[in-house]
Amino acid sequence: GGWRAAVGDIARPLVAHLRSRDSLDVVGTNTDGVTFAFDSASGVALWSFRGRRPVTPGVPAVIIDSRAGSNDVLVFDGQSAIKIEGRTGRELWRSPLPAPPSSATASSDTSGPIVIIIDNSLRRLLVMNGLSGSLISQTLLPARVIGPPAPIADQSGTLLVAYENGEVELRDKAGRIIRSGSAGSPALT
Known part of the structure:
Protein backbone atom coordinates (compact mmCIF):
# COMPACT_ATOMS: atom_id res chain seq x y z
CA GLY A 1 0.00 0.00 0.00
CA LEU A 97 11.00 40.02 8.37
CA PRO A 98 13.95 41.95 9.86
CA ALA A 99 16.25 38.95 9.15
CA PRO A 100 15.97 35.51 7.55
CA PRO A 101 14.58 32.85 9.90
CA SER A 102 16.45 29.83 11.21
CA SER A 103 13.41 28.17 12.80
CA ALA A 104 9.73 28.82 13.37
CA THR A 105 6.76 27.28 15.08
CA ALA A 106 3.08 28.11 15.53
CA SER A 107 0.99 28.58 18.62
CA SER A 108 -2.11 30.53 19.56
CA ASP A 109 -3.47 32.82 22.18
CA THR A 110 -6.93 34.21 22.87
CA SER A 111 -6.71 36.50 19.81
CA GLY A 112 -5.85 33.68 17.38
CA PRO A 113 -2.80 32.03 15.83
CA ILE A 114 0.70 33.38 16.36
CA VAL A 115 3.98 32.45 14.68
CA ILE A 116 7.18 32.33 16.73
CA ILE A 117 10.41 32.80 14.77
CA ILE A 118 14.11 32.67 15.67
CA ASP A 119 16.20 34.62 13.15
CA ASN A 120 19.40 33.36 11.51
CA SER A 121 21.64 35.01 14.12
CA LEU A 122 19.94 32.71 16.68
CA ARG A 123 19.74 35.75 18.98
CA ARG A 124 16.47 37.41 17.98
CA LEU A 125 12.92 36.27 18.78
CA LEU A 126 10.10 37.46 16.50
CA VAL A 127 6.39 36.92 17.16
CA MET A 128 3.89 37.49 14.33
CA ASN A 129 0.12 37.59 14.22
CA GLY A 130 -0.87 34.47 12.25
CA LEU A 131 -4.01 36.07 10.81
CA SER A 132 -2.54 39.34 9.51
CA GLY A 133 1.23 38.82 9.35
CA SER A 134 1.88 41.88 11.50
CA LEU A 135 4.85 41.79 13.86
CA ILE A 136 3.70 41.59 17.50
CA SER A 137 7.15 41.72 19.08
CA GLN A 138 10.86 41.58 18.35
CA THR A 139 13.25 40.72 21.18
CA LEU A 140 17.04 40.50 21.28
CA LEU A 141 17.98 37.41 23.26
CA PRO A 142 20.89 37.12 25.75
CA ALA A 143 22.55 34.11 24.06
CA ARG A 144 22.29 31.88 20.99
CA VAL A 145 19.20 29.68 20.87
CA ILE A 146 19.27 25.91 20.35
CA GLY A 147 16.37 24.57 18.29
CA PRO A 148 13.00 26.17 17.66
CA PRO A 149 11.05 27.80 20.49
CA ALA A 150 8.55 25.47 22.14
CA PRO A 151 5.01 26.84 22.53
CA ILE A 152 3.19 26.10 25.78
CA ALA A 153 -0.41 24.95 25.33
CA ASP A 154 -1.97 27.57 27.59
CA GLN A 155 -3.76 29.92 25.11
CA SER A 156 -1.65 32.87 26.26
CA GLY A 157 1.13 32.68 23.65
CA THR A 158 3.72 31.53 26.20
CA LEU A 159 6.86 29.91 24.81
CA LEU A 160 9.99 28.17 26.04
CA VAL A 161 13.42 29.16 24.69
CA ALA A 162 16.57 27.05 25.28
CA TYR A 163 20.05 28.55 24.91
CA GLU A 164 23.43 27.01 24.00
CA ASN A 165 24.75 27.82 27.48
CA GLY A 166 22.08 25.67 29.17
CA GLU A 167 19.83 28.53 30.26
CA VAL A 168 16.09 28.12 29.67
CA GLU A 169 13.49 30.90 29.63
CA LEU A 170 9.73 31.00 29.64
CA ARG A 171 8.62 34.12 27.73
CA ASP A 172 5.33 35.73 26.79
CA LYS A 173 4.46 36.72 23.21
CA ALA A 174 5.78 40.24 23.85
CA GLY A 175 9.19 38.66 24.54
CA ARG A 176 9.16 39.40 28.28
CA ILE A 177 10.71 36.83 30.60
CA ILE A 178 8.19 35.08 32.85
CA ARG A 179 10.63 32.59 34.43
CA SER A 180 14.17 31.46 33.79
CA GLY A 181 16.42 28.68 34.95
CA SER A 182 19.40 26.58 34.04
CA ALA A 183 19.70 23.03 32.80
CA GLY A 184 23.10 22.90 34.51
CA SER A 185 25.03 22.14 31.33
CA PRO A 186 25.23 23.41 27.75
CA ALA A 187 22.37 22.41 25.45
CA LEU A 188 23.48 20.40 22.43
CA THR A 189 20.25 19.83 20.48
Missing part, protein backbone atom coordinates in the same frame (compact mmCIF):
# COMPACT_ATOMS: atom_id res chain seq x y z
CA GLY A 2 0.92 3.62 0.20
CA TRP A 3 1.83 6.14 -2.47
CA ARG A 4 4.80 8.00 -3.92
CA ALA A 5 5.06 11.46 -5.43
CA ALA A 6 7.86 12.67 -7.71
CA VAL A 7 8.50 16.02 -6.00
CA GLY A 8 12.12 15.79 -4.87
CA ASP A 9 13.43 15.41 -1.35
CA ILE A 10 11.11 16.66 1.41
CA ALA A 11 13.09 16.28 4.63
CA ARG A 12 10.36 17.25 7.11
CA PRO A 13 6.81 16.51 5.91
CA LEU A 14 3.97 17.83 8.07
CA VAL A 15 0.41 16.61 8.60
CA ALA A 16 -2.39 19.19 8.43
CA HIS A 17 -6.14 19.64 8.05
CA LEU A 18 -5.99 21.75 4.89
CA ARG A 19 -9.46 21.05 3.49
CA SER A 20 -11.45 20.08 6.57
CA ARG A 21 -11.03 18.94 10.18
CA ASP A 22 -12.19 15.47 9.05
CA SER A 23 -9.34 14.74 6.62
CA LEU A 24 -5.57 14.80 6.83
CA ASP A 25 -3.21 16.15 4.21
CA VAL A 26 0.59 16.21 3.91
CA VAL A 27 2.63 19.40 3.38
CA GLY A 28 6.33 19.74 2.71
CA THR A 29 8.96 21.94 1.12
CA ASN A 30 11.50 20.22 -1.12
CA THR A 31 15.20 21.07 -1.52
CA ASP A 32 14.33 23.34 -4.49
CA GLY A 33 12.15 25.44 -2.18
CA VAL A 34 8.80 24.37 -3.68
CA THR A 35 6.05 23.66 -1.14
CA PHE A 36 3.56 20.89 -1.98
CA ALA A 37 0.29 19.72 -0.43
CA PHE A 38 -1.02 16.18 -0.94
CA ASP A 39 -4.10 14.21 0.00
CA SER A 40 -2.69 11.83 2.62
CA ALA A 41 -4.87 8.89 1.57
CA SER A 42 -4.26 8.96 -2.20
CA GLY A 43 -1.09 11.02 -2.68
CA VAL A 44 -2.87 13.26 -5.18
CA ALA A 45 -1.29 16.72 -5.28
CA LEU A 46 -3.67 19.41 -4.02
CA TRP A 47 -1.42 22.37 -4.88
CA SER A 48 2.16 23.55 -5.07
CA PHE A 49 3.67 26.93 -4.27
CA ARG A 50 6.87 28.39 -5.67
CA GLY A 51 7.86 31.78 -4.27
CA ARG A 52 9.40 34.61 -6.25
CA ARG A 53 12.73 33.15 -5.26
CA PRO A 54 13.07 29.58 -4.06
CA VAL A 55 11.44 29.34 -0.63
CA THR A 56 14.05 28.86 2.11
CA PRO A 57 14.30 25.05 2.25
CA GLY A 58 16.17 24.99 5.59
CA VAL A 59 13.14 26.27 7.49
CA PRO A 60 10.22 23.84 7.18
CA ALA A 61 6.73 25.07 6.47
CA VAL A 62 4.67 25.95 9.55
CA ILE A 63 1.06 24.82 9.93
CA ILE A 64 -1.19 27.50 11.46
CA ASP A 65 -4.89 27.60 12.26
CA SER A 66 -7.16 29.46 9.87
CA ARG A 67 -10.34 31.40 10.55
CA ALA A 68 -12.32 28.60 8.84
CA GLY A 69 -11.21 26.03 11.43
CA SER A 70 -8.85 24.18 9.09
CA ASN A 71 -5.11 24.85 8.63
CA ASP A 72 -3.11 27.26 6.51
CA VAL A 73 0.60 27.05 5.69
CA LEU A 74 3.38 29.55 6.35
CA VAL A 75 6.58 29.40 4.26
CA PHE A 76 9.65 31.63 4.24
CA ASP A 77 11.19 33.36 1.21
CA GLY A 78 14.43 35.03 2.33
CA GLN A 79 13.31 37.85 4.61
CA SER A 80 9.59 37.33 3.96
CA ALA A 81 6.95 35.17 5.62
CA ILE A 82 4.24 34.01 3.20
CA LYS A 83 0.87 32.67 4.33
CA ILE A 84 -0.74 30.19 1.95
CA GLU A 85 -4.40 29.24 2.13
CA GLY A 86 -4.36 25.54 3.00
CA ARG A 87 -7.48 24.68 1.03
CA THR A 88 -6.41 26.26 -2.29
CA GLY A 89 -2.68 27.04 -2.19
CA ARG A 90 -3.41 30.74 -2.81
CA GLU A 91 -1.06 33.34 -1.29
CA LEU A 92 -2.95 35.25 1.42
CA TRP A 93 -0.25 37.66 2.55
CA ARG A 94 3.47 38.33 2.45
CA SER A 95 5.15 40.06 5.40
CA PRO A 96 8.73 41.34 5.63
Whole structure:
Protein backbone atom coordinates (compact mmCIF):
# COMPACT_ATOMS: atom_id res chain seq x y z
CA GLY A 1 0.00 0.00 0.00
CA GLY A 2 0.92 3.62 0.20
CA TRP A 3 1.83 6.14 -2.47
CA ARG A 4 4.80 8.00 -3.92
CA ALA A 5 5.06 11.46 -5.43
CA ALA A 6 7.86 12.67 -7.71
CA VAL A 7 8.50 16.02 -6.00
CA GLY A 8 12.12 15.79 -4.87
CA ASP A 9 13.43 15.41 -1.35
CA ILE A 10 11.11 16.66 1.41
CA ALA A 11 13.09 16.28 4.63
CA ARG A 12 10.36 17.25 7.11
CA PRO A 13 6.81 16.51 5.91
CA LEU A 14 3.97 17.83 8.07
CA VAL A 15 0.41 16.61 8.60
CA ALA A 16 -2.39 19.19 8.43
CA HIS A 17 -6.14 19.64 8.05
CA LEU A 18 -5.99 21.75 4.89
CA ARG A 19 -9.46 21.05 3.49
CA SER A 20 -11.45 20.08 6.57
CA ARG A 21 -11.03 18.94 10.18
CA ASP A 22 -12.19 15.47 9.05
CA SER A 23 -9.34 14.74 6.62
CA LEU A 24 -5.57 14.80 6.83
CA ASP A 25 -3.21 16.15 4.21
CA VAL A 26 0.59 16.21 3.91
CA VAL A 27 2.63 19.40 3.38
CA GLY A 28 6.33 19.74 2.71
CA THR A 29 8.96 21.94 1.12
CA ASN A 30 11.50 20.22 -1.12
CA THR A 31 15.20 21.07 -1.52
CA ASP A 32 14.33 23.34 -4.49
CA GLY A 33 12.15 25.44 -2.18
CA VAL A 34 8.80 24.37 -3.68
CA THR A 35 6.05 23.66 -1.14
CA PHE A 36 3.56 20.89 -1.98
CA ALA A 37 0.29 19.72 -0.43
CA PHE A 38 -1.02 16.18 -0.94
CA ASP A 39 -4.10 14.21 0.00
CA SER A 40 -2.69 11.83 2.62
CA ALA A 41 -4.87 8.89 1.57
CA SER A 42 -4.26 8.96 -2.20
CA GLY A 43 -1.09 11.02 -2.68
CA VAL A 44 -2.87 13.26 -5.18
CA ALA A 45 -1.29 16.72 -5.28
CA LEU A 46 -3.67 19.41 -4.02
CA TRP A 47 -1.42 22.37 -4.88
CA SER A 48 2.16 23.55 -5.07
CA PHE A 49 3.67 26.93 -4.27
CA ARG A 50 6.87 28.39 -5.67
CA GLY A 51 7.86 31.78 -4.27
CA ARG A 52 9.40 34.61 -6.25
CA ARG A 53 12.73 33.15 -5.26
CA PRO A 54 13.07 29.58 -4.06
CA VAL A 55 11.44 29.34 -0.63
CA THR A 56 14.05 28.86 2.11
CA PRO A 57 14.30 25.05 2.25
CA GLY A 58 16.17 24.99 5.59
CA VAL A 59 13.14 26.27 7.49
CA PRO A 60 10.22 23.84 7.18
CA ALA A 61 6.73 25.07 6.47
CA VAL A 62 4.67 25.95 9.55
CA ILE A 63 1.06 24.82 9.93
CA ILE A 64 -1.19 27.50 11.46
CA ASP A 65 -4.89 27.60 12.26
CA SER A 66 -7.16 29.46 9.87
CA ARG A 67 -10.34 31.40 10.55
CA ALA A 68 -12.32 28.60 8.84
CA GLY A 69 -11.21 26.03 11.43
CA SER A 70 -8.85 24.18 9.09
CA ASN A 71 -5.11 24.85 8.63
CA ASP A 72 -3.11 27.26 6.51
CA VAL A 73 0.60 27.05 5.69
CA LEU A 74 3.38 29.55 6.35
CA VAL A 75 6.58 29.40 4.26
CA PHE A 76 9.65 31.63 4.24
CA ASP A 77 11.19 33.36 1.21
CA GLY A 78 14.43 35.03 2.33
CA GLN A 79 13.31 37.85 4.61
CA SER A 80 9.59 37.33 3.96
CA ALA A 81 6.95 35.17 5.62
CA ILE A 82 4.24 34.01 3.20
CA LYS A 83 0.87 32.67 4.33
CA ILE A 84 -0.74 30.19 1.95
CA GLU A 85 -4.40 29.24 2.13
CA GLY A 86 -4.36 25.54 3.00
CA ARG A 87 -7.48 24.68 1.03
CA THR A 88 -6.41 26.26 -2.29
CA GLY A 89 -2.68 27.04 -2.19
CA ARG A 90 -3.41 30.74 -2.81
CA GLU A 91 -1.06 33.34 -1.29
CA LEU A 92 -2.95 35.25 1.42
CA TRP A 93 -0.25 37.66 2.55
CA ARG A 94 3.47 38.33 2.45
CA SER A 95 5.15 40.06 5.40
CA PRO A 96 8.73 41.34 5.63
CA LEU A 97 11.00 40.02 8.37
CA PRO A 98 13.95 41.95 9.86
CA ALA A 99 16.25 38.95 9.15
CA PRO A 100 15.97 35.51 7.55
CA PRO A 101 14.58 32.85 9.90
CA SER A 102 16.45 29.83 11.21
CA SER A 103 13.41 28.17 12.80
CA ALA A 104 9.73 28.82 13.37
CA THR A 105 6.76 27.28 15.08
CA ALA A 106 3.08 28.11 15.53
CA SER A 107 0.99 28.58 18.62
CA SER A 108 -2.11 30.53 19.56
CA ASP A 109 -3.47 32.82 22.18
CA THR A 110 -6.93 34.21 22.87
CA SER A 111 -6.71 36.50 19.81
CA GLY A 112 -5.85 33.68 17.38
CA PRO A 113 -2.80 32.03 15.83
CA ILE A 114 0.70 33.38 16.36
CA VAL A 115 3.98 32.45 14.68
CA ILE A 116 7.18 32.33 16.73
CA ILE A 117 10.41 32.80 14.77
CA ILE A 118 14.11 32.67 15.67
CA ASP A 119 16.20 34.62 13.15
CA ASN A 120 19.40 33.36 11.51
CA SER A 121 21.64 35.01 14.12
CA LEU A 122 19.94 32.71 16.68
CA ARG A 123 19.74 35.75 18.98
CA ARG A 124 16.47 37.41 17.98
CA LEU A 125 12.92 36.27 18.78
CA LEU A 126 10.10 37.46 16.50
CA VAL A 127 6.39 36.92 17.16
CA MET A 128 3.89 37.49 14.33
CA ASN A 129 0.12 37.59 14.22
CA GLY A 130 -0.87 34.47 12.25
CA LEU A 131 -4.01 36.07 10.81
CA SER A 132 -2.54 39.34 9.51
CA GLY A 133 1.23 38.82 9.35
CA SER A 134 1.88 41.88 11.50
CA LEU A 135 4.85 41.79 13.86
CA ILE A 136 3.70 41.59 17.50
CA SER A 137 7.15 41.72 19.08
CA GLN A 138 10.86 41.58 18.35
CA THR A 139 13.25 40.72 21.18
CA LEU A 140 17.04 40.50 21.28
CA LEU A 141 17.98 37.41 23.26
CA PRO A 142 20.89 37.12 25.75
CA ALA A 143 22.55 34.11 24.06
CA ARG A 144 22.29 31.88 20.99
CA VAL A 145 19.20 29.68 20.87
CA ILE A 146 19.27 25.91 20.35
CA GLY A 147 16.37 24.57 18.29
CA PRO A 148 13.00 26.17 17.66
CA PRO A 149 11.05 27.80 20.49
CA ALA A 150 8.55 25.47 22.14
CA PRO A 151 5.01 26.84 22.53
CA ILE A 152 3.19 26.10 25.78
CA ALA A 153 -0.41 24.95 25.33
CA ASP A 154 -1.97 27.57 27.59
CA GLN A 155 -3.76 29.92 25.11
CA SER A 156 -1.65 32.87 26.26
CA GLY A 157 1.13 32.68 23.65
CA THR A 158 3.72 31.53 26.20
CA LEU A 159 6.86 29.91 24.81
CA LEU A 160 9.99 28.17 26.04
CA VAL A 161 13.42 29.16 24.69
CA ALA A 162 16.57 27.05 25.28
CA TYR A 163 20.05 28.55 24.91
CA GLU A 164 23.43 27.01 24.00
CA ASN A 165 24.75 27.82 27.48
CA GLY A 166 22.08 25.67 29.17
CA GLU A 167 19.83 28.53 30.26
CA VAL A 168 16.09 28.12 29.67
CA GLU A 169 13.49 30.90 29.63
CA LEU A 170 9.73 31.00 29.64
CA ARG A 171 8.62 34.12 27.73
CA ASP A 172 5.33 35.73 26.79
CA LYS A 173 4.46 36.72 23.21
CA ALA A 174 5.78 40.24 23.85
CA GLY A 175 9.19 38.66 24.54
CA ARG A 176 9.16 39.40 28.28
CA ILE A 177 10.71 36.83 30.60
CA ILE A 178 8.19 35.08 32.85
CA ARG A 179 10.63 32.59 34.43
CA SER A 180 14.17 31.46 33.79
CA GLY A 181 16.42 28.68 34.95
CA SER A 182 19.40 26.58 34.04
CA ALA A 183 19.70 23.03 32.80
CA GLY A 184 23.10 22.90 34.51
CA SER A 185 25.03 22.14 31.33
CA PRO A 186 25.23 23.41 27.75
CA ALA A 187 22.37 22.41 25.45
CA LEU A 188 23.48 20.40 22.43
CA THR A 189 20.25 19.83 20.48
